Amino acid sequence: MVTANQLSINLKSLLKQNNIENYIFESRCIIEFVLNIPYNRLSINPDMVVSEDAVNKIRKIANKRISGYPLQYLLGQWEFFGLPFYVGEGVLIPRQDTETLVESVLNHVQTLNLTKPSVLDLCSGTGCIAIALEKNILSANVCAAELSTTALSYLTKNISLNSSSVTVYNGDVLDEKFAGLFSSLDIITSNPPYLTKKDMQVIPEEVKHEPSMALFGGDNGLLFYEKITAIWKHCLKPGGAIFYEIGMGQETDVANILKENNFTDITFNHDLNGIIRVVSGVYN
Ligand code: GLN
Numbered sequence: 001m002v003t004a005n006q007l008s009i010n011l012k013s014l015l016k017q018n019n020i021e022n023y024i025f026e027s028r029c030i031i032e033f034v035l036n037i038p039y040n041r042l043s044i045n046p047d048m049v050v051s052e053d054a055v056n057k058i059r060k061i062a063n064k065r066i067s068g069y070p071l072q073y074l075l076g077q078w079e080f081f082g083l084p085f086y087v088g089e090g091v092l093i094p095r096q097d098t099e100t101l102v103e104s105v106l107n108h109v110q111t112l113n114l115t116k117p118s119v120l121d122l123c124s125g126t127g128c129i130a131i132a133l134e135k136n137i138l139s140a141n142v143c144a145a146e147l148s149t150t151a152l153s154y155l156t157k158n159i160s161l162n163s164s165s166v167t168v169y170n171g172d173v174l175d176e177k178f179a180g181l182f183s184s185l186d187i188i189t190s191n192p193p194y195l196t197k198k199d200m201q202v203i204p205e206e207v208k209h210e211p212s213m214a215l216f217g218g219d220n221g222l223l224f225y226e227k228i229t230a231i232w233k234h235c236l237k238p239g240g241a242i243f244y245e246i247g248m249g250q251e252t253d254v255a256n257i258l259k260e261n262n263f264t265d266i267t268f269n270h271d272l273n274g275i276i277r278v279v280s281g282v283y284n
Contacts, residue, residue, distance in 0.1 A: 002049070002050050003047055004031070004044045004050055005046035007058065008027060008044075011027040011030065011031065011058065012024055012027045015027055015062065020066065029071060029075060030065070030075075031058065032044070033074075034054050034058050068206055068208075068209075069206070069209060070209055070210070073088055076088060078093060080096075080099065080126075080132060081099050081135075083131060083162055084162070085126045085127070085154075085158050085161070086161060089211075091125050091126050091148075091211065092126065092215070093126075096271075097245070097271045097272075097277050098128065098129065098191055099132075100245070100271045101129060101189060101278050102132045102133060104267075104278045105187060106136055108243070109137055109140075115138075115139070116141065117140050117141070117186035118185050118187075119137070119141070119142045119186060119187045120142075120145065120235070121143070122145050122188065122189070122190040122192065123146065123147075123193070124145055124155055124168075125146065125214060126158055127146075127154070127158045127164075127166060128158075129191060130144035131158055131159060131164045131166055133189070134164050135162060142164075142167070143167045143169060144167070144169070145168075145170075146169075146171075147170070147172045147213075148211065148214075151211070152170055155168055173192070173224070173227070173231070179232050183234075183235055184237045185236050186237060187240065188228075188236060188240070188241075188243070189242075189243045190224070190244055190245070191245035192217060192244070192245075193214055193215050193217040194217040194222075194224065194225075194250060195215045195217055195221055196219065197219045197220075199221065200216055203215070220253075221247060221250065222253055222254070225246075225257050228242075229261045229263075233261055236283045238283070238284055239282060239283070239284065241280055241281065241283070243278060243279075244278065244280070245277060246276070246277065248275050251276045251279055254279045263281030263282060263284075264281065265280075265282040266279065266280070266281045
């Protein structure tokens with residue numbers, strides 16, 4: 001017989017011994033998940049006796065976690081911009097860094113006082129950017145494009161989960177014909193794959209479980225910025241803007257790509273670590 005308190009102590013020390021940096025937080029996530037306790041809404045009674053079945057489940061999950069499997073895939077859901085998203089193998093896990101992109105777009109919409117803007121998110125994955133924007137801009141018309149059918153099934157489920165009105169398109173952002181379906185957009189957003197060939201050789205164990213299709217941005221990491229800018233700028237209305245998430249140190253290259261494509265008002269925004277994470281520009 002084991003109480004929730006003993007279980008929590010054991011799990012924390014197991015995760016800590018195995019170098020899980022956020023072992024306290026992760027232990028809580030795993031216990032709450034298995035005991036079906038809504039995140040942060042109920043506290044666990046420390047004296048509660050945990051069933052053998054639940055203990056076994058927790059042990060299994062903990063073992064997979066310490067083998068390097070991402071916590072988010074084990075839980076099946078993750079939070080982004082205060083909203084829940086289904087995640088699993090085949091779709092990129094929403095990162096906190098990406099909230100900077102959402103905030104940058106929301107600031108732009110407010111500054112220009114855009115009403116009912118039309119927004120398209122490319123390489124949408126879980127749909128975290130598209131859905132967070134749709135939920136936070138009044139009467140926005142938001143579309144999300146994704147190539148991978150696995151990711152697309154998460155995107156569709158996440159739209160329902162959040163009662164969102166985002167419209168989904170299955171297509172390749174490198175295909176000019178696909179871009180031909182869109183015109184007069186106010187805003188394009190994208191967190192495209194941006195890791196270089198070198199980056200891919202040193203990605204952490206956990207990231208290896210995520211789809212390389214969502215990570216690898218060609219040898220120099222810039223392939224998608226080059227192609228998306230050239231192909232999709234024609235879908236913007238005059239004065240429309242593009243917002244990219246970028247990898248650390250890519251700002252000069254991405255700003256140059258935007259300038260070469262007649263974008264002006266190039267702006268950088270920093271993430272919570274002070275790293276330039278978003279590059280945007282206006283198309284004239
Ligand atoms: N931010 C991701 C990472 O750290 C990369 C995501 C992307 O390529 N868009 O691995």
